[in-house]
Amino acid sequence: MSYVIQGETGDWEVVIGLEVHAQVISEAKLFSGASTKFGAEPNDQVSFVDAGFPGMLPVINEKAVEQAVRTGLGLKAQINHRSVFARKNYFYADLPQGYQISQYELPIVGHGTIILDMPDGSTREVGIERLHLEQDAGKSMHDQHPAKTFVDLNRSGVALMEIVSKPDMRTPEEAGAYLRKLRAILRYLGTCDGNMEEGSMRCDVNVSVRRPDEGFRTRCEIKNVNSVRFVMQAIEYEAKRHVEVYESGGKIEQETRLFDPSKGETRSLRTKENAHDYRYFPDPDLLPLEFDDAFVDGIRATLPELPDEKKQRFISDYGLSPYDATVLVFDKESAAYFEQVAEGRDGKAAANWVTTNLFGALNKLGKDIGESPVSAKQLGQLIDLISDGTLSGRLAKEVFEIMIETGDDPAKIVDERGMKQVTDTGAIEKAVDEVIAANPDKVAEVQGGKEKLLGWFTGQVMKATQGKANPQAVNDVLKKKILG
Amino acid sequence: MSKLTDLTITQAREGLTKGDFTARELTQAHIDAMEAHRGLNAFITETPDRALEQADAADVAIKSGDAGAMAGVPIGMKDLFCTEGVLTTAASHILDGFTPPYESTVSANLKKAGAVTLGKTNLDEFAMGSSNETSYYGPVKNPWKKQGDDADMVPGGSSGGSAAAVAGRLAIAATGTDTGGSIRQPAAFTGIVGLKPTYGRCSRYGIVAFASSLDQAGPMTRTVRDAAIMLGAMAGFDPKDSTSANVPVPDFEAALTGDIRGKTVGIPAEYRPDGLNAEVQAVWDKGVQMLKDAGATVVDISLPHTKYALPTYYIVAPAEASSNLARYDGVRFGLRVTDGVRSLDDMYMKTRGEGFGKEVRRRVLIGTYALSAGYYDAYYLKAQKVRTLIAQDFKKAFETCDVILTPTAPSAAFPVGAEVDDPITMYLNDVFTVPTSLAGLPGLSVPVDLDKDGLPMGLQLIGRPFDEETVLQVGDVMEKAAGFTHKPASVGA
Amino acid sequence: MSLDNTTVRNIAFLARIDVPEAELPGLADELSAILGFVEQLGEVDTKGVEPMTSVTEMALRWREDAITDGGQQDKVLANAPDAVEGYFTVPKVVE
Numbered sequence A: 001m002s003y004v005i006q007g008e009t010g011d012w013e014v015v016i017g018l019e020v021h022a023q024v025i026s027e028a029k030l031f032s033g034a035s036t037k038f039g040a041e042p043n044d045q046v047s048f049v050d051a052g053f054p055g056m057l058p059v060i061n062e063k064a065v066e067q068a069v070r071t072g073l074g075l076k077a078q079i080n081h082r083s084v085f086a087r088k089n090y091f092y093a094d095l096p097q098g099y100q101i102s103q104y105e106l107p108i109v110g111h112g113t114i115i116l117d118m119p120d121g122s123t124r125e126v127g128i129e130r131l132h133l134e135q136d137a138g139k140s141m142h143d144q145h146p147a148k149t150f151v152d153l154n155r156s157g158v159a160l161m162e163i164v165s166k167p168d169m170r171t172p173e174e175a176g177a178y179l180r181k182l183r184a185i186l187r188y189l190g191t192c193d194g195n196m197e198e199g200s201m202r203c204d205v206n207v208s209v210r211r212p213d214e215g216f217r218t219r220c221e222i223k224n225v226n227s228v229r230f231v232m233q234a235i236e237y238e239a240k241r242h243v244e245v246y247e248s249g250g251k252i253e254q255e256t257r258l259f260d261p262s263k264g265e266t267r268s269l270r271t272k273e274n275a276h277d278y279r280y281f282p283d284p285d286l287l288p289l290e291f292d293d294a295f296v297d298g299i300r301a302t303l304p305e306l307p308d309e310k311k312q313r314f315i316s317d318y319g320l321s322p323y324d325a326t327v328l329v330f331d332k333e334s335a336a337y338f339e340q341v342a343e344g345r346d347g348k349a350a351a352n353w354v355t356t357n358l359f360g361a362l363n364k365l366g367k368d369i370g371e372s373p374v375s376a377k378q379l380g381q382l383i384d385l386i387s388d389g390t391l392s393g394r395l396a397k398e399v400f401e402i403m404i405e406t407g408d409d410p411a412k413i414v415d416e417r418g419m420k421q422v423t424d425t426g427a428i429e430k431a432v433d434e435v436i437a438a439n440p441d442k443v444a445e446v447q448g449g450k451e452k453l454l455g456w457f458t459g460q461v462m463k464a465t466q467g468k469a470n471p472q473a474v475n476d477v478l479k480k481k482i483l484g
Numbered sequence B: 001m002s003k004l005t006d007l008t009i010t011q012a013r014e015g016l017t018k019g020d021f022t023a024r025e026l027t028q029a030h031i032d033a034m035e036a037h038r039g040l041n042a043f044i045t046e047t048p049d050r051a052l053e054q055a056d057a058a059d060v061a062i063k064s065g066d067a068g069a070m071a072g073v074p075i076g077m078k079d080l081f082c083t084e085g086v087l088t089t090a091a092s093h094i095l096d097g098f099t100p101p102y103e104s105t106v107s108a109n110l111k112k113a114g115a116v117t118l119g120k121t122n123l124d125e126f127a128m129g130s131s132n133e134t135s136y137y138g139p140v141k142n143p144w145k146k147q148g149d150d151a152d153m154v155p156g157g158s159s160g161g162s163a164a165a166v167a168g169r170l171a172i173a174a175t176g177t178d179t180g181g182s183i184r185q186p187a188a189f190t191g192i193v194g195l196k197p198t199y200g201r202c203s204r205y206g207i208v209a210f211a212s213s214l215d216q217a218g219p220m221t222r223t224v225r226d227a228a229i230m231l232g233a234m235a236g237f238d239p240k241d242s243t244s245a246n247v248p249v250p251d252f253e254a255a256l257t258g259d260i261r262g263k264t265v266g267i268p269a270e271y272r273p274d275g276l277n278a279e280v281q282a283v284w285d286k287g288v289q290m291l292k293d294a295g296a297t298v299v300d301i302s303l304p305h306t307k308y309a310l311p312t313y314y315i316v317a318p319a320e321a322s323s324n325l326a327r328y329d330g331v332r333f334g335l336r337v338t339d340g341v342r343s344l345d346d347m348y349m350k351t352r353g354e355g356f357g358k359e360v361r362r363r364v365l366i367g368t369y370a371l372s373a374g375y376y377d378a379y380y381l382k383a384q385k386v387r388t389l390i391a392q393d394f395k396k397a398f399e400t401c402d403v404i405l406t407p408t409a410p411s412a413a414f415p416v417g418a419e420v421d422d423p424i425t426m427y428l429n430d431v432f433t434v435p436t437s438l439a440g441l442p443g444l445s446v447p448v449d450l451d452k453d454g455l456p457m458g459l460q461l462i463g464r465p466f467d468e469e470t471v472l473q474v475g476d477v478m479e480k481a482a483g484f485t486h487k488p489a490s491v492g493a
Numbered sequence C: 001m002s003l004d005n006t007t008v009r010n011i012a013f014l015a016r017i018d019v020p021e022a023e024l025p026g027l028a029d030e031l032s033a034i035l036g037f038v039e040q041l042g043e044v045d046t047k048g049v050e051p052m053t054s055v056t057e058m059a060l061r062w063r064e065d066a067i068t069d070g071g072q073q074d075k076v077l078a079n080a081p082d083a084v085e086g087y088f089t090v091p092k093v094v095e
């Protein structure tokens, strides 16, 4: 898929790199024992370490180390057995120490790869530059008071993984696919809940444009974009802005920008002259972070099957299309649901029911799979009722609608509402006889060679049986009675 | 019996156990001395009521027979240690009114051992200085004066208040912290014993940070034995400090066997630069002779990068300080300047501009520069590489000796105001102590003699990592041989 | 290395320390003297020498992932020059 901006002077290609801040799932903060839970009273989940009090010292949380390694393994990345924490120095109201403890020269995780699943079923690889551990800052609130900014340090010190991609993406869709895939991997791993709305996954977007085949041009960084849709919008806007600037003879300055979702625009936050000089240096309160192979192997042994492997297995074991497989592995719960439905049944049929009917119904209800009114077991039972001839496809769809509404088992619905498909030839013959008797002229037409009309007869019989007759049986009886 | 304020920890312990006096009496005597000698400006905050309460608790513990090693001993606490519910200033305007809701590990350990805290002692602002003249609360005066001269002398720094309190008999002992010599140099200037332990021996938790990779707390006492006792009470592994060493705390006092036969003492050639003060040289020679007489073998060693220790230190320490002191921003504690402030940056600038004194400002700016884009490699990285070489020098030297003997400071105490205007001359005070700090090694200063003006002079013993025992053992022998019994003018006969 | 007033002003801004204009020249001289003193480090051959990251030969200790701290809004705010409704405050920041 190529995404090209056609300017007045020719075509432009977009170059995109993403920096994602993913909040590590852990009980306590990266360097203090305060809780990471969301929604507490302001400044309550704060230790004196998080508040940057004099003499307070950081002590690292082992869970954060584990989670970072786990994520690195999930990204097929190089795990660095020795990494170093560095201080990133700058002044801001919500940065109590006056520095953020992060990793600079030696991150815990090096190069890795993410495979993007594009909507057309194709795949594309994007390189991961690095993943490092760092502390989150607190929160500034600018709209609580006319003259003051309020500061809440509950988030201060929460562990983040900063995951930096290579500038490998070329379209807004690829950026979207990257974020969705990264989120899926993090959720599979249980290292981040991936909730962009609550800020547990935040994205900085680096955008530049260039003529096809030329080197990179100056990029701008758009900070803290908080949904996949906004990321795509911001890229589109920013790329167009670059093209317009270049084509009108201007120059793009390297700068940090903000995306305004209400206007769909980006605007300058600070220019390079005002760029921070972060004065990184190794944090002397912490020693180098070191671990051995056994530690990494221990984590590797507990890795779940990840989306890419699961997708391959679904394709080979269940005969699914790459598209269906991609949709099903998007989250762990859907994949598990599907597998339970498919167990001992036709995989393709199961996939079809899950991706089309179930996802469609859940979408309408605004529910996710965990809240589905129809359990995997029940959906499996429904499919069984089709295979044993109890239900026709059409009846099954009706039963499914009722299941979504009531949450009842399909057998119960079929029983109570008498929705069983009629295969009893006596009853079918009776209905066929009635339809034939009522339409002598049409019978004559069929007998005169217009066999296509048989379908009309089938429809009439189905109607007469409230759709419960087995359509194949109806066809057979009709043929026998009319054509002999 | 000698005056209560003349007692050592050892003597106090004995007297308290025997019931010759109570901890309350002992404490009251020191409170009286503290009040009588306010002219020294040794304390920023006095806490006599708390001290008496702690003394009463110590008396109970002593009676019931479960007294800690420091039970009932009145001490001074350098005002760099955060003390719960007691004003903690780091001698800086910027910490105005700061009352920590927590206690440093070292002060908590001392409390647990039964020590009685008389108050918070004065220091150079944020421990940056070698004369205790950078304190926002004014300079500390050395209890010692030149013979026949009434000029006030500096006590050294940065633990100048602690040194003056111990030398002036306001406290039996005091805590210090040492980043480049801040325990040892003031100890030498005031004729007392000061020990900077191995980096990692005492927890840094709750100590206002100056330079994290160098800061270390230690005891300031009147005898080597007291230093051994007090270090035992201060030291120990602390899970709250990632740089705290998980090593056992030995019985330091038990190391004082009085016998150093077979020990090898190294004498570094590089500590004998051209122009070394002749009296310093003479005291050093005397120390060498005393250790020889006691049966030690003396060998020449080389620490080739010694010359570069000070320039290394004056990059590394300010760089760390520039970052450590970023938290003093007027938002969560301490001073906040609001006059004419229109923006957040304005508030930072004015608060920090007013809150920091000149020396702190100088060091923060040097450190900021050394870390800034384009200069990091030339300054900070270079310094950290040289630091590696300095540490290697010591490692190599300790292949041929057990302990190293050097002067503690290049001179005796100087008059108040003599060096304040020239930072580099001031920095040279730490020339003999800084290399040890950069290498993280234990260093002990022991008073050995008076110079021709009647001012005390000390010698420094440097040991292997976590071998404070040898340092104390040799120091104890040297102390006995030196027989330093002089008292400062302020104490009287 | 000799620092001029502009450089000192810039460093002072990086460090967020207000330096009165009148003090800039004197400060520039002092800082230049210190840097001059430090420059002798250039004499040392440090090729292939690892920069020191820690004087202690230990690895970083890890703590268990457990909530052992926090829940102390009162103490966290007790020293604040200005706290409102549980928040620290600073002069309004416009983004």
Ligand SMILES: [Mg+2]
Pocket: A019, A162
């Ligand atoms: Mg970044």
Ligand SMILES: [Zn+2]
Pocket: A021, A134, A162
């Ligand atoms: Zn980051």
